[in-house]
Amino acid sequence: MTFEWDADEYEVLAAPHVGWGAGLLGGALGRWPLVGDEAAMDAGCGTGRVTELLLERLARGTVLAVDQSAAMVEAARARFDGDGRVRVERRDLLELDVEEQFDLILSTATFHWIPDHDRLFRRLARALKPGGRLVAQCGGAGNVARVEAAAEAVMRDSRWRARFAGWESPWNFAGPGQTEERLEAAGFEKVEVWLHEEPTPFGSVDELARYLGTVVLGGHLAALPAAEKEPFVAAVAGRLAAGGQPVVDYVRLNILARRPAA
Template sequence: MYRWNPEDYARHSSGQEAWARELLTGLALSPEDRVLDIGCGDGRITAELARRVPAGAVVGVDLSEDMVLYASNQFPTAVHPNLTFRQADARDLPFEAEFTLVFSNAALHWVRDHRPVLAGIARALQPGGRCRMEMGGRGNAAALLAAFEAVAGAAEWQQDFLEGFELPFGFHDVDDYRRWLEGAGLRPGRVQRVDKDMVHADRTAFLGWLRTAWHPYSARVAAERRGRFLEAVVDRYLSAYPPDRAGQIHVTMVRLQVEAYKPVPGT
């Protein structure tokens, strides 16, 4: 497990937040909905979900204890009585028929095998409940990953990546996901891959995002050398994909968008 810096994440996750707010569009929440947010991070979107279900309840879960503590402090129960945060592993969700909606944004691609995740979602949902999720899909951030790989293979850094290095990501495709949903007892609705442009205001913002979110690579490098490693990745990426005329840096991302529901018995 990687150590997340919640404050740094809050400063450099505007892209993830924007996509989460897109995912909220058309969600058609009822005031009484009970919502589970998997991978709640710093809690901003989880708190927005709680605001939209004033007579319901929202639980945000995250594997990172630091993120859960930060979110709990930012959005305390005394101020948000229908909102709680818990540490939990998406592969082993501890809920049974508690929720009418499961929501997740930019989180589940941190899990390779999604079958135990979907089984836990099916358990957590009440009959007739639904899930709406978005995560990295097959081909996500391919150009950026190529830049990381090129730098990691260079003479200065290759020793850091020789022993036991593997990426944790599960970037999956539509057909696999539909099959896994059905295997978990969930009926697929819309399942599709969507290309999205992640835009960073400048080099500093881009570097902040790499530092905040790309731990599988950066954590392999000693702290005193990590900044130089990430600068080298930025240089490599920008040599192939330079900033636009406004100085903004673009990264093509592939998102897998998933909607499904738990059928009522007999339907």
């Protein structure tokens, strides 16, 4: 399922993602330092906030930032306007077919929006130079399970049930074992995959609702007419916050892997 993102809202609200991106890059590149002249790809760049962190380490390098969303691509192009190191292209990673090859592919908070990880990993492997690295993080097994349960309960409500008839979840929260197998089948080696929890609290139900509506529930909201979106998000946020501080129960799947050297 594809839906369009609100890039302006995402830019304001997706602070947790920038922190996770910084942590991922710090950990991975601490082990595999960059020289600074590498060719990198950011696979699912969004508005480019994590791409920016990568660029801080690539003084003489280049980044191809790709994203499927027209709104995200427009925002990333505006962000990097005038920076000759960056090219931003609108592409579906499942159809990725680039002429050049990369030393590094970085991806944050994107793979769980993509249904076919076997195909995705084959496409990414082909886009890496021999010896090139994949450094990625996305939602993994158990990610936002409480949000999912709250949304499912609201979807069953008679007000919305018919809207969600035949609806399929846009999320693909894979586990470490199956992800390792898929990466190896796609030709990667030195594969390391692990989960970690990132429970993310919000100050109020309204704050939580604004966040969920922009960052988490886009695939659900695509099934609803405009007038129904806000009440739906409010109902999910209300359920989630009932009886305590609103928290989004994030679980991140971390991926490090290498294309074998020739």
